[in-house]
Amino acid sequence: MTEMMRAVGYRRNLPISDPESLLDLTLPVPEPGPHDLLVRVAAVSVNPVDVKQRAGSDPHGKPEILGWDAAGVVERVGEAVTLFRPGDEIWYAGSIARTGTNAELHLVDERIAGPKPASLTFAEAAALPLTALTAWEALFDRLRLTADSTGTLLVLGAAGGVGSILVQLARQLTALEVIGTASRPASRQWVLDRGAHRVVNHHDDLAAALPDGVDYVFTPHSGGMIPVFARILRPFGAVVAIDEPRHLDLLPLKPKSIAWHWELMFTRALYDPSSTAQHDILTRVAGLVDEGVLHTTMTTDLTGFTAANLRRAHEIVESGSAIGKTVVSGF
Incomplete structure (x- = not known):
């Protein structure tokens, strides 16, 4: 029997005020590739790229999952994974060429993920990677x-x-x-x-x-x-x-x-997928956070991973007047 998961996505590019601009969905759980981590997502944040993608790309009825920032726990790993193991807490910004993070379970290449700062909650951490x-x-x-x-x-x-x-x-x-x-x-x-x-x-x-x-x-x-x-x-x-x-x-x-x-942070994932440079940057940034040198930029945490909360997060980003980052947490 196919394992299923909850997700939030869209089927048509509609104004965010439309209740169908983002929808609660149930989708199959993806299978990890050789370098993939299957992550149980605890929190995501919304960036301008999410808004641009939703407004500018029409999936013509096919469910499309947005989201790139995420913090969560590694559930399973691909056969070639060496940097993480199940149970590790991680954070990452993913790749624009892959399905987004607005899902209960998500795949990310280990080489663009880093260890989550121990001093931050998942919500606080999700504000930072991208x-x-x-x-x-x-x-x-x-x-x-x-x-x-x-x-x-x-x-x-x-x-x-x-x-x-x-x-x-x-x-x-x-x-x-x-x-x-x-x-x-x-x-x-x-x-x-x-x-x-x-x-x-x-x-x-x-x-x-x-x-x-x-x-x-x-x-x-x-x-x-x-x-x-x-x-x-x-x-x-x-x-x-x-x-x-x-x-x-x-x-x-x-x-x-x-x-x-x-500067486009997706360039490495798109054109140099074997690079561990972003893993190294996220590891360094996590250390600086835990040392108290850097601080989370989360200003809003919308608790409850629902289409309604993600629509609200998109509205905040679209307003153009947001301070810091808006996070959605808690499946």
Whole structure:
């Protein structure tokens, strides 16, 4: 008899206000491949990629499971697995090429999973993997920053999911001056509490707010910003972007020889599946969390793994004004 599990997915790309935009489903339990872990999921978090996928991809009636962040317990392992064993508590962000984490049981390649921080609950842990990997790769792989790096980093959207952990990483693991952008009093305080040296309002004239310029920019919102970056970045500066702006013209950056980098944390899983780099990053981040150097960015925990709660989580992300991360926990 086929073993079944609960999951939340969608069959049509509908507005999140529609009760059928996300549905409670019952699906067969997947079988682990050689390097796979079958994980009993305890908590997931919702990211902008979940919203983009739901809105932009129509499965035409076939159940599609979203979700990439997860924390849970290893239930079974594939025949080639060496990094984990059943009973281990892990966290991960998965692969965009595979079925998502919004399910009672989920498959993930061991090489992109890490040991969950012992000091965090599953819900607190689920808030971090995708954003921590994105932030780590943006800072240390794309911008090639080190503990000795100096200068000024401007973090746009610093109260958001990636910004909330990137500010912490930059403040704790480099010698940079970290400036975040936020507009509301609550989000400004959140960014300062994460370790930013100061906060500027992204609705203001950034060139006027930053008269001395900056050396690096992290941006989740690049559309229409290239002329601004060309003004505020110092010669030989660099930008790292995680969004998908249309009709992007980078030519204004050329006179100052400003470098442009893309960051997509799914690249390794898609193009270098044998790499254990993300396992290593998640292991390092877990250690920093347990040492008290880094902190969870969870601000909302919707208890009860239901389509209704995941719809609410998507609404929060779609609002564009969320601080930190929204988590759904508890099957």
